[in-house]
Amino acid sequence: MTSRQGVEFTGIEGNRLVADVYGADNPRGLVLLAHGGGQTRHSWGGTARELAGQGITAVTMDQRGHGDSDWVESSAYDFQAFAGDMSCAASQIRDQTGFKPAIVGASLGGLAGLFAAGSEAGDDTFAALVLVDITPKMKVDGVRRIIGFMSEHSQQGFASVEEAADAISAYLPHRPRPTDLSGLSKNLRQGDDGRLRWHWDPKFISSRADAENHAKEVETQGFETARRLKMPVLLVRGRESELVGESEVDAFIEAVPHAEFADIAGARHMVAGDRNDVFTDALLTFFADLTWR
Helix, strand or coil: CCEEEEEEEECCCCCEEEEEEEECCCCCEEEEEECCCCCCHHHHHHHHHHHHHCCEEEEEECCCCECCCCCCCCCCCCHHHHHHHHHHHHHHHHHHHCCCCEEEEECHHHHHHHHHHCCCCHHHHCCEEEEECCCCCCCHHHHHHHHHHHHHCCCCCECCHHHHHHHHHHHCCCCCCCCCCHHHHCCEEECCCCCEEECECHHHHHCCCCHHHHHHHHHHHHHHHHCCCCCCEEEEEECCCCCCCHHHHHHHHHHCCCCEEEEECCCCCCHHHHCHHHHHHHHHHHHCCCCCC
């Protein structure tokens, strides 16, 4: 039987991190799922339920400045800050459960996971690292497109959930427009003016306005960190990804030769949203022989 309960962790600045735990009876392992930039913990609901159903407890966490977690007064939204929060949460999970969590991070969550796992205490804190359609090297055009979409409505917002759904459909034309918008509502917040805006701190995206320099900085620091990884690593790519092409995959495998690779046909950057069934199967295969304690 799978249950869900809300929990909170404390980040590196004493900031509140809100999470949901999808529990499994007599779990054999535990996964910390970290969402992409501009998303919330709710984007992992389907994956978390499936993992819990297979005996792996899943923790989905809103990262700093996102969802119900604190918007930090320092406005620190660099990857090291996200990584610091992740290490803090993982340490609290380990101390409470006895399990070292495996990180499953999409985009922003993956890079935060990379820097956390590659830190000095990484091997003592995490069981494994799964990068979901992200590597230190990214296609700059893809980065620019994502930042552009996130910036476009960050100030003026939307008059209704339907208007937000229209914007997403224009950005992701390959996906059918959902008829049930309740899930989208969780990614929006209502301002004092009555308009709906994305459920994240606008300072998060304003710090990434220069897409090219942002990508170069991540590439340099990310590969230095990746070469230090000793734990099991899985890179999952959406085959039609806007960010990760074959050259990006090759560069990562060269830096982390022991990494496994799963290529998900019919998926773009939002792999779990495009092909959650195939994505979850890839996770379960990778986790089959993992040591969690």
